[in-house]
Amino acid sequence: MTDRFKYREDREAYSAARVRALEALLIQKGILTDKSVDTVLGYFETKMGPFNGAKIVARAWVDPEFKARLVADTPAAVAELDLPAGMAGAEGEHMRAVANDPGVHNLIICTLCSCYPWPVLGLPPYWYKDPTFRSRAAREPRAVLAEFGVDVPESQQIKVWDSSAQIRWFVVPERPAGTESLSESELEALVTPESMMGVALAKAA
Template sequence: MPSNYPGFKYEANREAVSAAKVKALESLLIEKGIITSNTVDNILGYFETEMGPFNGAKLVARAWVDPDFKARLLADCNAACEELDFPQGMSGAEGEHMRIVENTPEVHNIIVCTLCSCYPWPTLGLPPYWFKDPTFRARVVREPRKVLSEFGVEIDDSVEVRVWDSSAQIRWWVLPMRPEGTDGMGEAELAALLTPEAMMGVATVKV
């Protein structure tokens, strides 16, 4: 389990206290008519089945096989999403204004939110722990290559690294490069190669 700086001291029952407190809070909110007994489960279920990185993966796979679609996706991400057969909501919560930037042999993009954890929910779902951790947020803006190498990605000095910090209302994500050796693959097979990390710019796509 991730921990914070090891010099900080915590109670032995740190997680048990939080688990009890959040259950106490949720049960009080249900009893007082603020939410229902299904509200939290429904929200979590929505991110399991409707909104998640599986949507982003389909968009990237389509962009890899269809250059015209790729151009439309880069020009207007939200409009391009409407071309695919997604459930309702691709311009819903935290996806109202999305933009995607393309990795090429000349440019490598990474997303970050130094103030919090802004993230395009419809295409990528919810952000992984590392994206929210202050160490990543602090380091990636000044030393992106070192950070990438800790993720196992080496970027040549000849490649321009662009870091996109979401401090206002745009939610950014990354169109990674299609890997070699995928010429015969269809969209579903290509989509299965994608990870959230690849669509955030801290991983390359592997076959």
């Protein structure tokens, strides 16, 4: 039997050295520059990230007509807002928003890989990429959501959206109660990536 069920003791140190060696070779051989990786990472810190999705959701909370347009034609509604260039860029070419309401809770999954709407949500968190989540959420979403601390009553229908082709999905969570006096920018702070994929509810601070 091989050591298939064991990890190297220096698992992380080894991977860290190996990825550094790979990046060094790619720079040496003229494939990438010494700034390429940081260029990508910087882009996800400032241009593509959940801060964009939070603005979209907060607008949907304060403007029901915008919310209706967002669900009917997501790219056109997103383009109305003053967001960075690239909202229809990489992994956002074809996006679709679904809105929660008292009767329906939406959950986004990708059973084949980890498709995620980069421009509005940035990069997928580990829970979304984990094979256990991807397997179980398809058959027992209520049990999975309970493990995230979200109890969806039996009477509320769950819609699970499997991202298996070109569409990148996200959820418009319900506006939390008791937030009537908050400004749009204060509302943005209540919107988490988890709430925009359906494994959390937006909560008043």
